[in-house]
Amino acid sequence: MKPLPAQAQYDRLAPLYNQRWGAYTESTLRATLDGFTLRPGDWVLDLAAGTGELARRIADRPSPLRIIGMDLSRGMLVRGLGWRVQGDAARIPLASESFDQVLCTNAFHMFPAPEATLTEIRRVLRPEGLLTLTDWCDDYLTCKLCSLWLRLTDPGFHRAYTVGACRSLLEQAGFDVVETRRFKINWLWGLMRLVARRSEPGSRSGVPRSAPDGDAGGHDAGSRS
Numbered sequence: 001m002k003p004l005p006a007q008a009q010y011d012r013l014a015p016l017y018n019q020r021w022g023a024y025t026e027s028t029l030r031a032t033l034d035g036f037t038l039r040p041g042d043w044v045l046d047l048a049a050g051t052g053e054l055a056r057r058i059a060d061r062p063s064p065l066r067i068i069g070m071d072l073s074r075g076m077l078v079r080g081l082g083w084r085v086q087g088d089a090a091r092i093p094l095a096s097e098s099f100d101q102v103l104c105t106n107a108f109h110m111f112p113a114p115e116a117t118l119t120e121i122r123r124v125l126r127p128e129g130l131l132t133l134t135d136w137c138d139d140y141l142t143c144k145l146c147s148l149w150l151r152l153t154d155p156g157f158h159r160a161y162t163v164g165a166c167r168s169l170l171e172q173a174g175f176d177v178v179e180t181r182r183f184k185i186n187w188l189w190g191l192m193r194l195v196a197r198r199s200e201p202g203s204r205s206g207v208p209r210s211a212p213d214g215d216a217g218g219h220d221a222g223s224r225s
Contacts, residue, residue: 006072006110006156025106027185029054031193032105032134042066042100045124047089048107052080068094090116097126108135109147109160118173127200131175132193136160137182140190163192170196 032054038044038061046054049069058067059082068083070092077084087093090113102121111117121131136143138160150157161169167177175196184190 024185024189025050025053027189028106028134028191029057031181031183031185031191032103032132033057034193036101036103036132038066039100043098044068045070045092045094045099045102047092047102047104047121048072048110049080049084050076050106052077052082052084054103054105055080055082068099070094090120092120092124094124096123098124100126100129102129102131104131105134106136108133108166110156110158112158114158114169115173118169118175122174122198125198127198129198130178131170131196131198133166133170133196134191134193135166137190137192138162138165139182139192140184142188143190146188161192163194166192166194170194174198 038058044058044067046052046067046069049055049071050073052069055067055069068085069077069080070085070087070089071077071080072086072088074086077086085093089107089111102125104121108114108117125131136146138144138147139162143160147157147160151159163180163182167180170177176199177194177196179193179195181193182190183193
């Protein structure tokens with residue numbers, strides 16, 4: 001299968017990614033984890049995990065680390081820690097109802113099939129599981145201008161969204177949006193953070209809290225292409 005543009009792009013960027021985008025990554029991850037609670041026994045999927053900076057921050061918390069990082073780019077994954085799996089967000093290679101929480105940071109604008117991606121996120125979440133999504137926000141003029149530029153110059157870029165458009169996508173995919181927030185981290189970058197719940201009738205899923213199925217049984221399962 002021919003690699004998606006973002007895969008080749010981030011394989012090339014991986015060696016210098018943290019140096020180039022360190023300050024931006026720090027600000028966005030701090031916003032993503034603001035109010036985030038990892039309960040004992042929770043399984044977390046870090047979707048588009050990149051170099052694993054989010055997992056490193058969660059690892060510092062008192063709760064045991066139960067996080068799987070997934071990314072399209074193997075070059076990014078090899079710089080991460082813990083369980084890692086390579087895969088396309090529109091075809092997540094992990095079992096249904098495996099995760100209590102999914103985190104997706106700085107990546108939704110790169111997904112060429114956002115509806116399929118949200119359907120897959122909902123599939124791998126347990127009933128009442130939470131998705132926390134942080135990304136560029138097209139409600140800000142500076143981001144809107146960046147989006148126009150990137151559509152012309154960046155083959156891996158798909159589109160950025162307003163809060164309203166992103167909320168609509170989430171609701172159409174079967175999520176209840178429980179929190180929305182817009183904020184700027186500097187003069188250029190305006191971001192949004194949405195928290196959405198997979199809400200189901202009845203009680204919480206009885207799926208055992210064992211390691212999710214798939215290629216993530218070891219520390220580096222990045223061979224899927």
